Amino acid sequence: MSDWDAGKYxxxxxxxxxxxxxxxxxxxxxxxxxxxxxxxxTGRLTAEMAQVPGIVVVGLDSSAxxxxxxxxxxxxxxxxxxxxxxxxxxxxxxxVRADGAVLPFVSAFDAVFSAAVFHWxxxxxxxxxxxxxxxxxxxxxxxxxxxxxxxxxxxxRARALMDCSEYRVHFIGWTSFNHFENVADTExxxxxxxxxxxxxxxxxxxxxxxxxxxFNEFVAAVCLRHHLDRLPSAARDGFMTQITDQxxxxxxxxxxxxxxxxxxxxxARA
Numbered sequence: 001m002s003d004w005d006a007g008k009y010x011x012x013x014x015x016x017x018x019x020x021x022x023x024x025x026x027x028x029x030x031x032x033x034x035x036x037x038x039x040x041x042t043g044r045l046t047a048e049m050a051q052v053p054g055i056v057v058v059g060l061d062s063s064a065x066x067x068x069x070x071x072x073x074x075x076x077x078x079x080x081x082x083x084x085x086x087x088x089x090x091x092x093x094x095x096v097r098a099d100g101a102v103l104p105f106v107s108a109f110d111a112v113f114s115a116a117v118f119h120w121x122x123x124x125x126x127x128x129x130x131x132x133x134x135x136x137x138x139x140x141x142x143x144x145x146x147x148x149x150x151x152x153x154x155x156x157r158a159r160a161l162m163d164c165s166e167y168r169v170h171f172i173g174w175t176s177f178n179h180f181e182n183v184a185d186t187e188x189x190x191x192x193x194x195x196x197x198x199x200x201x202x203x204x205x206x207x208x209x210x211x212x213x214x215f216n217e218f219v220a221a222v223c224l225r226h227h228l229d230r231l232p233s234a235a236r237d238g239f240m241t242q243i244t245d246q247x248x249x250x251x252x253x254x255x256x257x258x259x260x261x262x263x264x265x266x267x268a269r270a
Contacts (some may be wrong), residue, residue, distance in 0.1 A: 002229050006069035008221050010042040015207045015218075019260060020045040020115035023144045026264065029055045033110040036060060036134060038100050038143075039117025043070030043093065049113070050093040057093040058109075060100065067095050101127045105134040111142060118145035118263075119178050124186070128193035137270040141195070147202045147261030148182040151223060154256060157246055158227055161239060170230045177226050181261060195265035203262060208255040215254040216244045223256070 024045060029035055031054030040046040040059030043066075050057040061067050098104050100114075101121050112131050121127045131141050155178075162171040181189075183200045190198045209215035220228060220240050228236045247254050 002225075003065040004063050004225070005221055006042055006063065006065040008217075009066070010044065010069050012214075012218050012221060013041065013044065015258075016041070016116045017044050019144055019205065021048070023115045023142060023262075024049055024113060027111060027113055027142045029111065031055065034058070034108065036103075036105070036109045036112045037093075038103075038112055038114040038131070039120070040070065040093075040095065041066045041117075043067075043095060045115065046070070046093045046095075059093050059095045060098050060103070061095070062097065062099050064097060067097050070095050101130050103130045103134045107134075107136050109134055109139055110136055111140050114141075114143040114145070116145060118143060118261075119147075119150070119180055122179055124179065124181060124189050125192065128189050128195070132193045132195060132267055135267045137267060140266045141263065143263040144260050145263070146178065146180045147259045148180055149202075149257075150178075150180040150259040151257055153250075154219065154223060154243070154247075157243055158224055161242060162227070167231065167235065167239065170232070170235070171227075174230070180259070183261070186261060186263060190263070190265045194267065196268055197264070197266040199262075199264040201262045203260050205258045205260045206255050207258055208252055210254075212244050212248055212254060215247055215256075216240050219243060219256070 027035070029049075029052055034056045035049065035058070037046045037049065037057060037059045040061050041063075043059050046057055046059035049055075059070060061070075096104075100117065101123055112135060118124065118127060135141065161167055162174065183202050186200045187198050190200070209218065220236075224240070224243070228239065231239060
């Protein structure tokens with residue numbers, strides 16, 4: 001499976017950045033806190049969060065390409081393994097490569113923050129146990145990811161194309177890679193992992209693009225990148241053209257049917 005095109009993702013990920021900013025507003029960090037941004041991607045939001053005076057932010061991602069992109073922006077530390085002071089406004093974040101479901105931390109963070117990431121992790125029971133272990137007693141998790149019903153229309157259209165004679169041979173043995181969970185199951189997983197003060201909700205959050213080209217580029221790079229990996233290069237444009245043409249006929253047109261699962265919980269105090 002290919003890694004992300006991190007440069008393109010950094011340029012086109014405004015929807016994820018907007019969701020992340022809304023989730024970060026719920027975090028309300030205090031001076032002296034250490035925050036883990038689980039699945040930081042190219043670090044756009046990580047760097048913003050690190051400007052809050054008096055906190056330390058660690059960005060973690062499993063993608064080498066994403067972390068390399070995070071390291072090329074002014075003010076960040078390519079390849080560093082510690083946190084240094086970046087300005088009077090805050091600390092330059094540390095970026096760490098690791099699996100979100102097997103975090104290399106124990107009682108290390110006051111809060112774990114995550115946006116648009118948990119649905120990429122197959123085992124949510126293991127994920128929440130890992131997050132629980134990484135938190136200090138009394139620490140909190142504030143997160144948002146794709147939830148039940150997320151992109152049903154888009155992925156339904158992709159499945160129909162995958163099953164047609166033109167593309168079927170390329171998708172033999174295909175396994176879905178997203179895990180869009182519901183509220184009740186997520187609440188139970190958090191409870192089993194040891195969390196309390198659990199608050200989970202599902203909200204509709206559609207995203208509309210201004211042009212077919214913008215829709216096509218975003219969907220190819222983010223939503224259907226694994227699908228396109230299975231196709232020969234010569235077939236990818238045709239696949240995406242059909243997806244984009246169908247979306248152009250929607251009401252409203254060029255709209256992705258996103259559903260976001262909001263998660264908040266706290267680790268019990270010792």
